[in-house]
Structures are given as C-alpha cells and as structure tokens.
Amino acid sequence: RQETVIEKIAHRLEEYSIFTETGNDAPEADLSQVEEYALLLLLNAFHEMGAIRQAGVTCSRAGLLEAMKIIPKYERFYDSLLDILDRGGCIEIEGDNVVSTGKVEEPYILERIKNLDEMKISLSQEYPQLVQYINLLDVCIGSYKDVLTGKELGTNIVFPNSSTELIESVYKDEKNSDNNNLLAAFCIENYLQQRLDNKYNGEKLRILEVGAGIGGTTTLVLDRIKNYSPHIEYYYTDLSASFLVYGENTYGKSHPFMVFKKLDLEKDAQMQGFEEESFDIVLAANVIHATKNIRNTLKRVKRLMKTNGIFMMIEGTRVIDFSTLAFGMLDGWWLYEDEDLRLKNAPMLSTDNWRKVLTEKGFRRIIIKDNKKGYQSLILAESDGIVEVEAGKDRKGNTGTGGTARERKNRSEVLLKGRQNGIYTPNEMRVGQIWGEILGFDEINIFDNYYDLGGDSIIAMKILNAINKTYGVNIDISEMMKRLTVVEFGAYMDGRLRDSEVPDVKLPDIEPVSKELEGYPEGIYPVSFAQRRIFILSQLDEAGTSYNVTEGLTVDGPVDFRRFENSLRELVNRHEILRTSFELYDGEIVQRIHKEALFNLEYAEAEENKINDIVKSFVRPYDLKKPPMLRALLVKLDSKRHLFVLDIHHIITDGMTMNLLIEEFTALYMGENLPVPKIQYKDFSIWQKQQYETEAMKEQEKYWMDVYSDSIPLLDMPLDYKRPDKRTFNGDRVIFNISGDLTSRLNNLARRNNTTLNNLFV
Helix, strand or coil, rough: CCCCHHHHHHHHHHHHHHHHHHCCCCCCCCCHHHHHHHHHHHHHHHHHHCCCCCCCCEEEHHHHHHCCCCCHHHHHHHHHHHHHHHHHHHHHHHHEEEEEEEHHHHHHHHHHHHHHHHHHHHHHHHCHHHHHHHHHHHHHHHCCHHHHHHHHCCCHHHHHHCCHHHHEEEHCCCCHHHHHHHHHHHHHHHHHHHHCCCCCCCCEEEEEEECCCCCCCCCHHHHHHHHHHHHHHEEEECCCHHHHHHHHHHCCCCCCCCEEEEECCCCCCHHCCCCCEEEEEEEEEHHHHHCHHHHHHHHHHHHEEEEEEEEEEEECCCCCCHHHHHHHCCHHHHCCCCCCCCCCCCCCCHHHHHHHHHHHCCEEEEEEEEEECCCEEEEEEEEECCCCCCCCCCCCEEEEECCCCCCCCCCCCCEEEEECCCCCHHHHHHHHHHHHHHHCCEEECCCCCCCCCCCCHHHHHHHHHHHHHHCCCCCCCHHHHHCCHHHHHHHHHHHHHCCCCCCCCCCCCCCCCCCCCCCCCCCCEEECCCHHHHHHHHHCCCHCCCCCCCEEEEEEEEHHHHHHHHHHHHHHCCHHHEEEEEEEEEEECCCCCCCCCCCCEEEEEHHHHHHHHHHHHHCCCCCCCCCCCCCEEEEEEEEEEEEEEEEEEEHHHHHHHHHHHCCCHHHHCCCCCCCCCCHHHHHHHHHHHHHCCCHHHHHHHHHHHCCCCCCCCCCCCCCCCCCCCCCCCCCCCCCCCCHHHEEEEHHHHHHHHHCCCCHCCC
C-alpha cells in the first residue's frame, strides 16, 4: 500500500524531531524556579481578601468562597487556586472543608511575603530568561482581589488598554511552544512539498489558522513556507478584531497571499463567510481547548476541511500552575462544559482524550508528538470527509431543517444527560430533541434551565411551534414559561396527554392563497391583527421612527457593492411582505402587494466616530402607502471593513423575522439557491382572519367580553411621573455598568421566578 501524505509527514517528523532535539541547546524556561514565588503571591492575595491568615482554621469551601466575596463565575478558578495552595502545603482539603496549616504562620513565610518585591528582583537577576513570566504572575495575581470580586475585568489586566504586550513576550519567547511551532511549520512545508510534487492541478492550496492571536505560530510557519507563496492562500483568523489588526499590520504587506478575517469557533463558520470543505490544512495553536464543547468545535472545524485534509493542533496536555495563575481570571479559560474530557481544574485535555475525541469525530491517522520535557503536544489528524452539521441547520447553514448525524445519513439524535441510570421518558426524549435542534445542542441536561441554555422569548416561540406541530396540540407559551427544564416540560406533556378531559384544538395548517379574495380588488388582502394595531399607532404624529426596527452588523473583508445590492433586491422579490403597502379600503385597513418595489442600497464612507450621525440621518419615518418598508445602508469604514444597517418598519417585521432575513441575505450573497417560500405573510393574515370567524373563537370572544363588561382595568405601574392623557414616544437610553456579583444575583432571582433578566428589569 502506498503511504498517505500524513503517514509520510509522520516519518519525516520523527527524523526532524531527533535532529532538532539533539541540535538545539537553547536553555528552556524552567518554571519550577518561580513556583515558590507564585505560591507566596497567591497566599498574599488570599491574605488581602481576608482568608487563610491563621493556622488551624477550618472553613467550608462554600463559606470561604462567600467570605472572600468571590463572584460565581470564578468558582472553578477558586477551586483551582485551593488545589495549588493544598499542594503547596498552605491548606489541607478535607472533604468540603478547607483547613489552614501551620505553614501560613511560619516566620520564614511571613518574612518572604513581606519582601516579595525584593524576591522578584532577585529572581529576575538570577533567571533572566524568566523575567516575562515573573512580571506576568506579579501583575495577574496582584489583581485577584479586584478581579475575583467583580470590581475589575480580567481582560483589562491581561490586556491593559487592549495591548498584547504583557503576554506577547511570554508566547513569543516560550521555548516549548517554539519547538512545537517549528515542528508544525516543518509539517506544513512537508505537506505542501508532497502536494506540489504529486500531480498538482494548479489549484491553490488553502491553509486556515484559527485563533492566530499575536502570530507566535504564524511567524515560524510563514518563514518555512515562503518559497511556496504563489501556490497558497493563508487565512489568518481570530475572534478578536485587535489581533486581526495586529496580524495585518505585521504580515499583510509582505505576504500578499494572506487573508485576515474574523472567525468565531463557537458559531457556524459558513454563516461567517467561510466556504465548507475548502481548506487543505487547518492549524490551531493553543485555541481549541478554549471553546465550550470540544466535540462541537471539532465538528465545525471538520466542516471546513477537504477530505484527507490535515488538522494540526498545538495543545497543552499537562496542567502547569503558571497557566492557571496567569490566565485563570479570563472568562474563556472556564468556558468549557464538557468536564468529562478535561484535565482536573483546567480546560486542557490529556493526549489520550485528544485521541479519543478526534477518533469519535471522524478524524483518522492521528499522530501525537508528546514532548515529555514540556507540557505541550503537537497533534496531527486527517479528516475522513464525512461532515456533521449544526443541529437545527441543513448542510448549507439554513435553519429549520434539523441536524444530521453523518450529514448524508439520518437525522441527528440529541443526547440527553442528567440521570445516573440513563433512562428517560418518551416525552423527555421528544421534548429534548426539539429543544436541542432549535437551541443548537447535540446533548442537553434535562435539568438545565432554558435560559441558561441560551433561550429567549423568540426561540421559545419556535420551540413551542415545533412541539404543537409534533404533538398535534395547541399549548400556550405561558405553559412553557412555567416549566423551564426538559424534565418539567416532559412531565407536563405526560399529564396533558393522559388528561382526556382537556381536548386539544388542532388548528388547520396555513395554506397558500392561490386566487384573489372575494370582496377585495386584485392585490389587496386583509391585514393581521398585529398589523392593524401598528398601522393605527403609526398614524399618530408623534410616532416618527418609534416603529422602525434597526439592525447593524459589522462586515469584515472586502465587499462587492453590486452583489450586495442585488442580493437585497432578490430578498425583496422573494418575500411579498417586503413589497407591501398599507391603506384604507372601504373603511378597512388592508395590505396591497405590489409586483415590484424600487429598492436601492444606500452608501456612505465614514470614520467610526461619525457612524452615529450617519445612522441617525438614515433612520427616518416611513410612509406606509409607499413600499418597500425596508431600507439598507452600507458604510465603508476602510477597505476591508463595513457597517451594514438594515431598517424595517415594525408592521412587516419582528425580532425573529430580522434574524431570518439576515440569514437569507447572507446565503444569497454567498451565491446559494434558496427554496421558494411555501407561504407568504398574506397567507397567514387570511388564515388568522378565518380562525377568528370560527365558532370556537366567537365563544372565546364572548367569554372575555363578559369578564370585562364593566371596564377594562388600567395597568397601574409605580411610575415617577403621572401618566399623560395622550401617549408620547419621549424617552432616552441610559447606559451604565453593574458588577459581576450583582449580575449573578439578578440572574438567580430571575431563575427563581421563572422569568428572563429583561422582564426582571422591566
């Protein structure tokens, strides 16, 4: 059998590694030399927060957490700090209790803490190769009191004034990382060499670096592959805009084959403008572990890779206290939800677990180069070409079709968790499947709160619609809001289906209207109840732009203006509601659908400090008699960055619709062919009017007319000012910050009352 590309790389990598290990005598940073200093800094931080000052004091873990006023989001970090103090002999952890040892009162320890500044100077002089590590520890641990109590953001400490200078020296001079970066660069060069030597078809080979950051890996890779520049495209991506600016300033001019683009690994890459199955190599240095769910991240990465494409990672596979102490106060360090894969008190995975999860996700020929002296490993794997997609989306990223497990095969099953015995009721499984598909999860804990899973009122309506359709019932949204876990809603469905005394009303499906309505001229149709209310309110002189729904999005990368405008025009042609005007006909508010509506994309160029003025002048009142009720503005900020503003009247849109329109626009701009909509909004309006005329609805109307036969109660809220006789739209927006601790308490209060944070504030 002929060797594959990755197998050849593995053999050459072994030879190269032997050569570099024997030929490189540069001193490696031995962080054990600063362990005592780090421990004393940490103990001093606990002292400053009023903890572990005296020997022999016993306190519960939870009690100590509360006494130190550490906010909930740092609870994992707190556990890891206790573990370091335990291993350092300052405390002993006995079950759920923390006991301070005699070490905390030893004169030697107290004297060393008193003279930490002198110790720092002495260490820096003795170990000059460790100066950057010592400085970083000093800055980070010295800020724990403010950060852990929510008074300061961890990012402001590690990246002061959005600068990467503090960590740049650590990453760029870190020998263990450099060795792995050199190996990665060698592997990429070797891959390019093999591909170009083996029946190369002239198509450019594409490399995607995710989480490129400050280019610690990039610099070495680019130096190694510079001779192949005519044959490659190199995508330098990161979640942070500041890192992209850094990358473009550092590499852009001298490397014309590079593309600089934002990529969030927590989201579908295709919806961010990346083409599926288009990259030959994906490179990720110390980034994959920083995502919430490794399995989901690998699935998204794999979607970007060609069959037999190479996935190359540099990852920490051992825990070192330096990383925890320096970066543990960053939110991203503790984002992970898949603790079964991670090392204790750390986001990293062992080499065994990397092999396990990569195999599970369809990567093959896995090679792990484990540096026994260091804490990082180089990991290579080959894609088998079988693509998984996001739950709730089809292969092209469109919503509403449900997931697929091995894309070409069957629908994805959402895995339920939470019960030790692994047994779940049929209704828990059906409800969990719907929640997972719509919320975008492959697995759901049946005890997780709906809002903690990222749900909101708009998504709740999608879930409820799916449940009503699946079960053939007509459940009100209020029933779901009372039962915010899969286990609670599953039990509710058990009871509802058992209760034969409460028959469900099965509403008929909405059907497309194929002919003109009797009593209405051509092109004119009744409006929905919501449209009628908004039409009346919009006629008030004071309404102005109060019913304009405006959405702004930043577009990274060059933009084709004509393609942008044509995609929006195609959107207008695709949806009748975007070509609709509103008027009175025979005393009734009606909607008139126009065969065509003139639409032009507005354009401006501006600096960022002028954006607010431009958007204010762009958002203006609509004349409901003149379609379209949609405007779009493209503001050029620089050659590769634009602001896209969409402004639509509320009479034809809502929050959910805005999201769908943006998704469809993105797909059209990317050149995709979308299916023709099965129904239009007028079909819903007619369906709603028909339901209102049924006997069941008349009985409902009679009931409420009887309840409020005397008067309708006025909503009497405790306002600062007297309610005016005439409604106005006067108001203002006041922006202020609240602490992390208060945010956590408010979230807990909202959960206890089964409501959202938004409703709580209202």
